[in-house]
Amino acid sequence: MSKKLKVVALLAGTLIVNGAALAEESFGGWLINFDRTKEVKPVTDKRYLKECGECHFAYQPGLLPARSWEKLLNADALKNHFGDNAEFDKDTLQAIHDYAVENAADKSFYKRSRKIALATAEGEAPLRITEVRYIKRKHKDIPEKIVKGNKDVKSLSNCNKCHTQADKGVFDNDTVSIPNYPDWDN
Ligand code: HEC
Ligand code: HEC
Numbered sequence: 362m363s364k365k366l367k368v369v370a371l372l373a374g375t376l377i378v379n380g381a382a383l384a385e386e387s388f389g390g391w392l393i394n395f396d397r398t399k400e401v402k403p404v405t406d407k408r409y410l411k412e413c414g415e416c417h418f419a420y421q422p423g424l425l426p427a428r429s430w431e432k433l434l435n436a437d438a439l440k441n442h443f444g445d446n447a448e449f450d451k452d453t454l455q456a457i458h459d460y461a462v463e464n465a466a467d468k469s470f471y472k473r474s475r476k477i478a479l480a481t482a483e484g485e486a487p488l489r490i491t492e493v494r495y496i497k498r499k500h501k502d503i504p505e506k507i508v509k510g511n512k513d514v515k516s517l518s519n520c521n522k523c524h525t526q527a528d529k530g531v532f533d534n535d536t537v538s539i540p541n542y543p544d545w546d547n
Contacts, residue, residue, distance in 0.1 A: 398471045401530035406460045412449060413457065418521040420490060421530050423474035427465035428486035434458040473532060491517045503545075513540035 401423040404410050413419045422430065432438060434457060439447045449457065462468075466477040480495035487493050491500075500508075500517060508514055514522045521527040526536045539545050 399473075400471060400532060401473045402464060402469055402471050403528070403530040406456075408453065409457050409460050412453060416445065416447070418519060418527060420520070422461040422464035423466050423469045423471055423530070424477060424490045424496075425465060425493070426467040426478055426481045426486065427462045428467075428484070429481075429488060430458065430461040430465055432486050433488060434461055471530070489518070490520075503539075507539055507542045507545060511539070511541055 401421045404419055404421055409422075410419050425433075433442070434454065436448065436451075436454060439449065439454070466474040466481070469475070469478075476495050477493055480493050481487060490496055508517050520532070523537050523539045524532050525538050526533075
């Protein structure tokens, strides 16, 4: 590359990086972070992490379509959230709701989120990630005894028990380790 071209490339790079910082999910951001976007966007919102990580793994919004979050994250629904009361004050709820909807699977460039969006494209609004066809298919060969019958897992909903980098939004096969069954492979 000539010196002049290098300078131009550097300048363009800086512009793209700055642009991406302003709008994380912008096209520019997607382009320069192509590798990172293979998985699911990690949770960056501290309030969401705290409130939604209290009883279970703080599921990334990119694991369900916006329609699902609309159904899950409203005052009425949260009074009986899978048998638990998970009510929040109005401001907190609004912030969490908006964060989830804005980062939902059908609004994300991340590859696994795209797959989830496709799997629920027919207007489906599953209330559980574990009911999304794509997620169901990926786990169909795992025997019950090493999920429900496993005292250190208990439920397929506990993603982070087996996916060692779930909190980073990484669910790749290579990062799976099932407690008490470290050598399980299908
Ligand atoms: C008071 C406890 C509590 C809080 C707080 C809570 N949840 Fe839950 N959540 C539960 C329980 C219990 C389940 C059912 C878990 C199971 O079946 O293993 C659940 C399940 C879920 C599921 C379905 C998981 C699946 O695929 O099976 C989603 C999605 C979910 N919660 C999202 C959220 C979000 C988003 C927040 C923050 C607004 C939140 N939860 C806060 C208790 C809570
Ligand atoms: C009992 C352990 C366990 C739990 C709990 C679990 N998974 Fe998995 N998951 C696996 C295993 C094992 C595989 C790899 C299956 C295979 O080899 O094809 C997998 C595969 C996946 C894949 C596909 C990875 C790839 O490279 O194609 C995704 C996405 C995924 N899981 C997401 C989740 C999410 C989201 C949750 C929680 C709602 C979850 N998993 C809960 C064990 C688990």
